[in-house]
Amino acid sequence: MEDVEAAHVPVMLDRTVELLSPSLSAPGAVAVDGTLGLGGHAEALLEAHPDLRLIGVDRDAAALDRSRRRLAPFADRVDYAHAVYDDIPALLDTRGIAEVQAVLLDLGVSSPQLDEAERGFAYSHDAPLDMRMDRTQDSDAADVVNTYSAADLTRILREYGEERFAARIAQAVVRERGRRPIRSTRHLADLVREAIPAATRRTGGNPAKRTFQALRIEVNAELAILERALPAAIARLAVGGRIAVLSYHSLEDRRTKRALTRLATDTTPPDLPIPLPDRQPELRILTRGAETPARDESDRNPRAASARLRVAERVRRR
Numbered sequence: 678m679e680d681v682e683a684a685h686v687p688v689m690l691d692r693t694v695e696l697l698s699p700s701l702s703a704p705g706a707v708a709v710d711g712t713l714g715l716g717g718h719a720e721a722l723l724e725a726h727p728d729l730r731l732i733g734v735d736r737d738a739a740a741l742d743r744s745r746r747r748l749a750p751f752a753d754r755v756d757y758a759h760a761v762y763d764d765i766p767a768l769l770d771t772r773g774i775a776e777v778q779a780v781l782l783d784l785g786v787s788s789p790q791l792d793e794a795e796r797g798f799a800y801s802h803d804a805p806l807d808m809r810m811d812r813t814q815d816s817d818a819a820d821v822v823n824t825y826s827a828a829d830l831t832r833i834l835r836e837y838g839e840e841r842f843a844a845r846i847a848q849a850v851v852r853e854r855g856r857r858p859i860r861s862t863r864h865l866a867d868l869v870r871e872a873i874p875a876a877t878r879r880t881g882g883n884p885a886k887r888t889f890q891a892l893r894i895e896v897n898a899e900l901a902i903l904e905r906a907l908p909a910a911i912a913r914l915a916v917g918g919r920i921a922v923l924s925y926h927s928l929e930d931r932r933t934k935r936a937l938t939r940l941a942t943d944t945t946p947p948d949l950p951i952p953l954p955d956r957q958p959e960l961r962i963l964t965r966g967a968e969t970p971a972r973d974e975s976d977r978n979p980r981a982a983s984a985r986l987r988v989a990e991r992v993r994r995r
Contacts, residue, residue: 687717688783688981689970693921694721696963696988700778700919701726708779709734709769711762711910716744718781723751732777734758734768736811736897761811763906769913776915784903785925786810786893798893800885803863808889808896818892822859827851837900837928838891842873846888862889890926900928907936911960914991919963921988930967930985937962937989960989 687693701708701722706729710719713733723729733748733755735741741757748755758768762782769777786798798808808818825833827847834843849872850859859865866885870878878884894900911920920937924930941960945953967985975982 686978686981687715687721688923688978688984689968689974689986690718690721692968692986693718693781693923693988694725696986697722697779697781697919697921698725700915700917700990701729703778704728706730706778707732707774708781709765709777709910710781710783711765711906712781712783713744713757714740714783716747718783719744719755720747720751722779722781723748723754730754730756732756732758732768732772732774734760734762734765736761738812761902763902763909765906766909766913776913776918778915778918780910780914780918780920781923782903782906782910782921783923784899784929798889800862800866800883800889803861806860806862806865808893810897816896818896819858819860821892821895822850822865823854833895834888834891836891837894838887838889839928840887840891842877846872848872865889894928900932903929903932904936907933908940911936911940911989911991916991916994919988919990921986924967924985924987925983930987933987934967937987941989955995957993959991959993959995961992963988963990 697708700706706726708722708729709732711734713719713735716733719731719733723731731751731754733741733744735744736759738759741759745757756772760768765780769775796804796807806817806819806822822830830847830850831843834840834846840846846869849868853859853868859868865888866883869885869888873884907922914920922933924933937960941958941962943952943956943958945956964987967987969986970981970984
């Protein structure tokens with residue numbers, strides 16, 4: 678069987694390395710990969726910068742095991758942490774590190790999580806309805822589907838899945854679980870398909886896609902973690918340090934844009950004749966909007982097609 682680490686192709690790898698590299702050239706540079714996954718981006722950064730120390734963080738213990746194998750040649754320069762990336766400040770504190778030169782966040786679900794049927798992330802496999810990135814946590818997708826009220830299910834499907842038939846799907850879920858628990862991905866995917874209008878099923882791909890995205894975000898508190906993590910990570914960047922965020926849907930990208938833009942804005946009151954030094958931007962945005970993969974990368978790797986990359990540099994301390 679093909680080795681999954683070797684087969685894994687990191688999204689927008691060259692561009693990410695290019696944008697982070699200027700902050701990593703100095704001796705003693707430290708980078709945090711807050712979503713280490715299979716270690717593809719980390720490997721490229723470590724190869725490009727022989728003096729770089731990297732802290733690899735992931736909430737998925739299986740991902741950490743795989744990245745350890747991939748990054749074995751750099752073992753003396755990598756420190757691993759089984760944690761969620763909004764814990765970056767605490768992880769740095771325990772290591773006596775005040776500031777870092779780079780932070781990388783590659784958001785969303787990883788390829789192994791999608792491809793391993795037993796993880797329950799994909800509607801294309803019949804598997805237990807799980808979707809936990811950290812399998813040590815208690816609540817999974819089956820708990821959400823079988824215990825949330827119709828109102829709460831409607832809310833998460835609408836907010837996190839941008840599903841226009843959220844109420845219909847939620848009501849169908851509540852009716853079905855009254856007869857028998859919904860425990861498998863296929864059971865849920867079939868239920869969603871039947872709940873939406875027939876005309877809608879014929880276009881736009883699998884009709885369960887938005888429901889599965891919404892449940893995954895809810896189970897893993899993805900957006901709440903992102904909103905906490907961005908300002909916390911930026912606060913630990915050294916002046917000249919850079920943060921790179923790869924998003925895969927608009928909910929993530931909007932929050933990333935808002936967090937970076939807020940700190941890249943001069944907040945001097947408009948009626949003052951000169952800029953106030955303490956109101957000057959803390960960040961400089963390095964990407965024009967959100968950069969997207971080149972067409973040939975999307976052709977080679979369809980999962981890269983939705984990627985959006987934003988990068989900013991810290992220019993001032995508060």
